[in-house]
Amino acid sequence: MVRGIMIIAAAVLIWGAQLSLSQADDGKNLFIDKCGKCHRSGGEAPVFAPSKFASGQWERFFKREKHKRKKDISSQFSAEEIESIKKYLMLHAADSDKPEAVGLK
Numbered sequence: 807m808v809r810g811i812m813i814i815a816a817a818v819l820i821w822g823a824q825l826s827l828s829q830a831d832d833g834k835n836l837f838i839d840k841c842g843k844c845h846r847s848g849g850e851a852p853v854f855a856p857s858k859f860a861s862g863q864w865e866r867f868f869k870r871e872k873h874k875r876k877k878d879i880s881s882q883f884s885a886e887e888i889e890s891i892k893k894y895l896m897l898h899a900a901d902s903d904k905p906e907a908v909g910l911k
Contacts, residue, residue, distance in 0.1 A: 833894025836887050844877075851877075856898035857905035864895045 837856075844851040859867070867873075868888070874880060883891075898906035 831894075833890035833892070836883075836891050837894055840882065840887070841891065855907050856895045857900045857902075857907045859895075859899055860901040861896040861899040862901075864892065864899055868892045 843849065845853055847853055856864075871880075880888075896902070898904055
C-alpha cells in the first residue's frame with residue numbers, strides 16, 4: 807500500500823516537472839515569436855536574452871507589470887502565454903542553472 811502511494815506520488819512529481827518544462831518550451835517559442843516582434847535587431851525595443859536579469863528581477867518585472875509602463879501589449883497575450891514566457895525567462899535567468907544568453911536576432 808505505502809509503495810503504491812510512493813509510486814503514484816513519484817509519477818505525479820515527474821508529470822509536474824514535465825509540464826513545467828513543456829510550459830517553459832512554449833514560453834521560449836512565445837518569447838521568440840511574440841516578444842521578438844519588437845525585441846530583435848532592428849526592432850523598436852532593445853534586444854535582450856533571459857539571462858539579462860536574475861530570476862527575482864523577472865519576478866518583479868511581471869508582478870509590477872512594468873511592460874505596461876512603456877508600451878501596453880497585454881491585450882496581445884493571454885494569461886497562460888504570459889505565465890509561460892515568465893517561466894521561460896526565470897528558468898533561464900542569469901542566476902539559474904541554465905542561463906540563456908542568446909538574444910533575439
